[in-house]
Amino acid sequence: MTDIIRLDGVSKQFGFVMGVDNVSLNVRKGEFLTLLGPSGCGKSTLLRMIGGFEEPTAGRIWLDGEDVTDLPANQRAVNMLFQDYALFPHMSVGKNVGYGLRVAGVPKREVETKVREVLELVGLADKIATAPHQLSGGQRQRVALARAIVRHPKVLLLDEPLSALDANLREAMQVELRHLHQKVGLTFIMVTHDQTEALTMSDRVIVMRQGRIMQDGAPQSLYDLPGSPYIADFIGTTNLFNSRIENGQVACYGQPLTINPQAIVAGTQTFGFRPEKARLLPGNASGANLLRGTVAEVFYHGSVARIVVDLGQGQVLVDLQISDAAVGLPKAGAQVAVEVASHKIMGFAAEDAA
Amino acid sequence: MSLAAAPSQVRTAPRARLSKRIRKAADATVWIGIATLILTFLYTPIVVLVAFSFNSSRSLSWPMTGLTLDWYRKLAENDQLITAVQNSVYVAVSATALTLLIGVPAALALDRLDFPGKGVFRKLVLLPIALPGIITGISMLILFRLLGFGLSLETVIIGHATALLAVVVTQVFARLQRLPHSLDEASADLGASGLQTFFLVTLPNIRTAVIGAGILSFTLSFDEIPVTFFLTGRDNTLPMYIWSTMRRGLTPEINAVGALIVAASILLILISVLLQRERTGQGR
Structure with a gap:
């Protein structure tokens, strides 16, 4: 036994x-x-x-x-x-x-x-x-x-x-x-x-x-x-947002993101990605799965900085690894882009409360 | 800048220190004065009592005429008085034992158990302390008459225990409230039975409260008059005896008894201090 x-x-x-x-x-x-x-x-x-x-x-x-x-x-x-x-x-x-x-x-x-x-x-x-x-x-x-x-x-x-x-x-x-x-x-x-x-x-x-x-x-x-x-946000932090799925795409506060088909569960309504798995890029960056917005606030933690990015209709968190202090941190108000790889977006079955 | 400032600081420092010392000394004098006044107020009567118990003259007037142990010898020959002391000790010891035996478990039940009507029970247990002794005395007298009990020292013991229960329960309960319940749980967790937990964990931690409540109960019972007055039969306790002889005037014999009681009280206090010190010393 x-x-x-x-x-x-x-x-x-x-x-x-x-x-x-x-x-x-x-x-x-x-x-x-x-x-x-x-x-x-x-x-x-x-x-x-x-x-x-x-x-x-x-x-x-x-x-x-x-x-x-x-x-x-x-x-x-x-x-x-x-x-x-x-x-x-x-x-x-x-x-x-x-x-x-x-x-x-x-x-x-x-x-x-x-x-x-x-x-x-x-x-x-x-x-x-x-x-x-x-x-x-x-x-x-x-x-x-x-x-x-x-x-x-x-x-x-x-x-x-x-x-x-x-x-x-x-x-x-x-x-x-x-x-x-x-x-x-x-x-x-x-x-x-x-x-x-x-x-x-x-x-x-x-x-x-x-x-x-x-x-x-x-x-x-x-x-x-x-x-x-609930667990996604209780263990660690997760940017959660509600959206419908249209053509394999979801809308994160109005901005389209492509997601992996595996993340689509029956009745999926809530999606999320973790701040440390997204990438902060300059505002003029181009590419796929980009969210564009402005820096609202910067929280400095030493080895990492957590950036609050305002997307217009809502805010998301992005972590910036600080491997070189000389690079400097983005300033509030700066135009930035957030890259979220499609396989890093999680989908959740509908739940009564989050 | 710091170099220039340094010498002047050195010069002023001793002066400042001196005035500070004087102020401190003044403070201390005031406090010692106040403390002396309070102690004088508290202890002068007792000192007078003890002093006059050795006075060779019968009259209570200053200055004392000479030293004598006559009153103590007389006291030793006074059978009535000795019986009264024995009765008082018997009543006080029994009443204290009885209240502890009922009061400690009652306090435990109040603290550890949850039962319907607990709040009411607690208030009713504590009520007798607020009742005048005369009420306790008369009501128990009526009850004993109804039940057909003869009055004796034992009825006095029951009367005292009733009034003292509130003292014991209050003190022990207050201590139990400060004792974390997790101690009981830890003891059970480690395999101890309920009795083992009580004797090995709970009792050692409430011991000082039990001793304190016991000593207080003893003292209260020892000099109690109203309840005793109603409930005693032919036997006299010491306070009753003193009270009855007082009607014939204050005798130096009474002073001698008083001095002996003071001595006994000091002994009792010393014992309780020793008992409580042993407890804190145990852990080391």
Whole structure:
């Protein structure tokens, strides 16, 4: 059996609101899976149901072939890394990490060895006698992590693990968590609202919205082949526009663009292209699939500049890679052309809301 | 420019520093003065009480005539008074234990559980603290009569516990509210049962609040008169005894009792401080 977790039509209803709406999902053993979505999309509730902190109103949860739907949290072989770390303030680092082993009645000597091992793994062996309040945010996180993996759970649940850290530390911890995942070989299920985090860290990303799964796939396929305009704009940025198709052409704010026949799905109405896949050209450039307009605004990001181009009836974003600072950035008001290769235009089946 | 400005800065700096120091000293003097006044106001009566408990003369007039331990010896021979102290300790300890046993779980239920009528329950639990002792006393007297209970120290204990419950619940509940729920969840997540979580995680973190509420309950029960007055049978507690002897005039013996109670209170405070320090020291 390679599926460590199986969710079968799991729902959670809060009053009249469906927090999680009929979610079915398989998680493979050893996988790093991320539940991604805006706040209130049900991702945390789903995670808490797997952990045993919330009871589903419908559906079954299977852990390693066993139906655990009705098991309380303390009898499930899953552990959670809490968003606020939830370290016990009255216990030292070592006591915190060993807690799960001690309550399970593991002999003292063995607890000590295992605590030492796992603290070694997260690089905090010298802090074993320190109190949690004397640690930095990143160190606390690592203690929480050590505490959660010391019992070798079948699945490690991570609830917005990096949201309490500042930007630099967050990037370092992304790498560290990924490495740890490879090293210990546990199954990780992470919840986040940060798409960069989801894309960098996971093997598979599940995008959720309003309690339902919107798309399920590897990070690259989510980015390159978003299944809906919503995902196209939630993961990365996409210039979306509505149009009818006439002679293999669509109109982007009144200007014609040729699209690939593959992009045409039955009932296609919404199209889009990503800012970094379009090319900014001088206003006098000629060629196929050009959108002409004026520069409205320039956002400088260092390695790249995002240019807002006014097409008259609407605006599109174009990214300009800055490989040579001497070239300079376009000025607001300048006439420009935007080249969008036909195969870079995505088409989406009609959706009620984007 | 900076070179030219530098010498003058060096010259003015010590002067500025000096005036700053004088202002600081003045500030400190004012604060020390205020603090002394407050402390004098608070503690003069107690100092007078303790001092006169060693006065060799019966009369409470200054200056003191000489030092003696007579009043303490007399006190040790006064069986009525000793019984009263024992009764008071018995009542205060039992009432405190009873309120903690009911109050801590009640506070836990209020904080951790969700049940219908919770808001009303919370307000009703806290209400007795606002009720005058006389009301509690009379109402419980009527109830005990109706139920056919004889009045005794035990009825006093029940009366005190009723009034003190609000104190314990308020204090423990306030502490629980500051304790993140994720600690409970983390404990359960790591395999602990509900009882293990309570004793290993929740209790150590609310311990100081429980100790504080316990000490406060003990003190309140120890010197309580109105409820005791209505609910006691033939037994006297210390405040009741002192009150009854006062009708015959203030005796230095009472001063001696007072001095002993002050000493006991200081001891109690020291113990509570020690208990609370041990908690913070544990993590290191």
